[in-house]
Amino acid sequence: MSETFTSASQEEAGFRDRVRLSFDLDADICVIGAGLAGLTVALEAARLGASVAVLEGRHIGWNASGNQLGTVMPGFALPLTDLIERIGFEDARELWTLSKQGAEFVRANASDESMPGIGLSDGVLEVSNVDAGDRLISRLQMLNEDFDTEVEGWQVDRVREALKTDHYFHGVYYPKAFQVDGRKYVHGLAALARRAGARIFEDTPVVSIDHSGIRKRIVTPSARLRASHIVLAGNIHLGAPSKRLSETLLPVWRYAGVTAPLGERLHEIVAFKGSVMDSDGVDHFRVVDGDRLMWESPETTWAARPQRFAGAVGRRIRRIFPELGNVEITETFGGATGQTVHGMPQIGQLRKGLWVASGFGRQGMNTSAMAGQMIARSILSGDERWKLFSPFELVWAGGATGRVAGQLVGIWGRASSAAAGALARYRERARVKDRQREARLAEANRAAGTGPRRAPPGVRPRPAPPAKGAVGAAEPVVHEDRVSQ
Ligand SMILES: Cc1cc2nc3c(=O)[nH]c(=O)nc-3n(C[C@H](O)[C@H](O)[C@H](O)COP(=O)(O)OP(=O)(O)OC[C@H]3O[C@@H](n4cnc5c(N)ncnc54)[C@H](O)[C@@H]3O)c2cc1C
Known part of the structure; x- marks a missing residue:
């Protein structure tokens, strides 16, 4: 399979028909944001039988998700040694395993049958x-x-x-x-989510939410939506629905x-x-x-x-x-x-029925897949593994x-x-x-046929190396550690 790259103009030509939410709607789950994270939640939740509405302010993959290189690795943006230092070896291992499962989720979706030309x-x-x-x-x-x-x-x-x-x-x-072809992947994900029953509305920014009741209200400029769960997957552009959350990124x-x-x-x-x-x-x-x-x-x-x-x-x-x-x-x-300040994604339940999936940094392919799966499964089948992320709280990122x-x-x-x-x-x-x-x-x-080493004209002989263990041995590699730190 040869490596492919879908340009922005090819993308535009292929994905022109956008549907905007123009009528009031009820759903089990409302996802805000049609990037990798939001679309994965939608796909997994729809596969598990929930009714899902995705509201996207611009268009599918508008930000990072549709403008990335498509490299899928295990792990997180935070280096593994730092992760172990922060939460200990055993928990780090569990999180690492989850991150690998995220990568496997991408691999399973990115087959040529379900995403033609994906170029895995x-x-x-x-x-x-x-x-x-x-x-x-x-x-x-x-x-x-x-x-x-x-x-x-x-x-x-x-x-x-x-x-x-x-x-x-x-x-x-x-x-x-x-x-994989990163652009194709995000659109392929949207197609799979739709096929599983999720509804995706573009050009539909969410301007406010009320998450206090059992049925939560989501307001857009042209319509309202009611849902039992809201998933905030808007990354840095989330804005008004949760300003405080945006400020943690x-x-x-x-x-x-x-x-x-x-x-x-x-x-x-x-x-x-x-x-x-x-x-x-x-x-x-x-x-x-x-x-x-x-x-x-x-x-x-x-x-x-x-x-x-x-x-x-x-x-x-x-x-x-x-x-x-x-x-x-x-x-x-x-x-x-x-x-995020700590380098790990934000995954979990903020209040009853209000979820967050963001902060994936520069390694979002596998981590957003992992987050999307975990959140959908927690909502629909009680999977509580997202709690492994609770040591990574929402920390204010310092504003301007x-x-x-x-x-x-x-x-x-x-x-x-x-x-x-x-x-x-x-x-x-x-x-x-x-x-x-x-x-x-x-x-x-x-x-010269000489036994002991003699320097040719113009070359000064090197001094014999000091005996092993000699105090003050000035080896040329003495700075090695300092350089590599
Ligand atoms: C150049 C580049 C290369 C990269 N390469 C890789 C790579 O090779 N591998 C890798 O793993 N990661 C890579 N990444 C990182 C990866 O792209 C991101 O981590 C990931 O796309 C984040 O996905 P997301 O869904 O959280 O956010 P986003 O892609 O930002 O999606 C969020 C969506 O929510 C919408 N939204 C926000 N607020 C609202 C609202 N109020 N109402 C409605 N909609 C809203 C936005 O319009 C947006 O479309 C790369 C990133 C960049 C920029």
């Missing part, structure tokens, strides 16, 4: 920006043995065979992670670009065909449509037109893969992700000040990751030069 393909590679092979081994052990997740460690040579760049070092290969806009066809040379430089992500969450890319590169990189804490970032995406590609030269970016897209702080932290994170990467590459080049110098020295000694 296996294998995702996470690459390290710094030379930290020692940490790789413990990460592999933890994932394989403790978290039951199939992974392979790739040495630097193997990574660089697959990706012709000296920016990346080791890699962790996830053979069971996968990718830090909006982060992420942008991506797709190059013009690059021909055969792309395959020589990017031989790996699945998604690639770097360990700092800066770059995320893969080959699509045979010979185009789809690349996600810049982020901001304010809304901007994605076209503005075409140049930045092109420059980033040239920086990582200089052999590609200047590439033309023919398409750009982007959307706002909702980031929080956004500025978030941007600064983002810039700092990127700068420090770039610095660590540059230092790692510098050290690698220094090691290569050292080895070359040693080889020249040995060669010169052999040619």
Whole structure:
């Protein structure tokens, strides 16, 4: 199956008929928001027999859900080690298992029969920006043995065979992670939900809710709805229905670009065909449509037109893969992700019959699927596993000040990751030069027929290394730990 990418114009052409709610309606469940989260709740609840109405203020997949890369991994935006630190090993393992089930839910839906042209393909590679092979081994052990997740460690040579760049070092290969056409997936999900009986109304913003009674009231500009349960799946744009909830999310806009066809040379430089992500969450890319590169990189804490970032995406590609030269970016897209203060999604019941599914950050494919399934099953069959998320409360994200702080932290994170990467590459080049110098020295000694090492003219002999354990041994790798932290 070849990797595909559905452009915004293809999407528009394919999904033009929108239905707006123009009459009053009763339902078991009202879902606010037709992104990945809302549509998954709707699909699962309709499959379990509930009557479901989805109200979407713009159109299906309007924000992040329809403008994402479609990479499906286990886990959360919060790194696994941080998760363990926060809630302990056993609970972290349960949450990780749920996140894998979310990925499996996506895989089960994304078959070619139910979503024609979805382009599912296996294998995702996470690459390290710094030379930290020692940490790789413990990460592999933890994932394989403790978290039951199939992974392979790739040495630097193997990574660089697959990706012709000296920016990346080791890699962790996830053979069971996968990718789909992200835009097609969200529309496919809507089609499946409709087929299961859910009703989806677009151009229907929810302007207020009254969740006090058993039957809750939902108000839109043109009609009212009554439902026993409301699921808030509006991400950062939720607005008036729950301002306080919106304020618990830090909006982060992420942008991506797709190059013009690059021909055969792309395959020589990017031989790996699945998604690639770097360990700092800066770059995320893969080959699509045979010979185009789809690349996600810049982020901001304010809304901007994605076209503005075409140049930045092109420059980033040239920086990582200089052999590609200047590439033309023919398409750009982007959307706002909702980031929580603790880095974990918001999943659960706020009040009786009032549910929340948001805050999926940059890893929403599997986590929103997990959330949607859990909420629907809790409403309809008493599944209480969403309570595992209760340690992650709703925390105010700091309003406008929080956004500025978030941007600064983002810039700092990127700068420090770039610095660590540059230092790692510098050290690698220094090691290569050292080895070359040693080889020249040995060669010169052999040619001179001397026993003890003698430096050729102009080369100062290196001092003998200090004995093991000697105090003050100044090894060149002394900064290794500091760099990789
Ligand atoms: C460039 C980019 C690349 C990404 N790549 C990946 C990836 O490869 N893999 C991955 O796992 N994740 C990825 N993500 C993250 C992922 O897209 C998000 O986490 C996910 O889409 C969030 O889904 P959602 O349903 O919570 O929110 P949204 O997509 O924001 O959907 C919420 C919907 O609710 C509607 N809404 C809000 N308020 C109201 C209201 N009051 N009334 C009616 N409707 C309302 C909005 O119009 C919107 O359509 C990426 C994100 C971006 C931006």
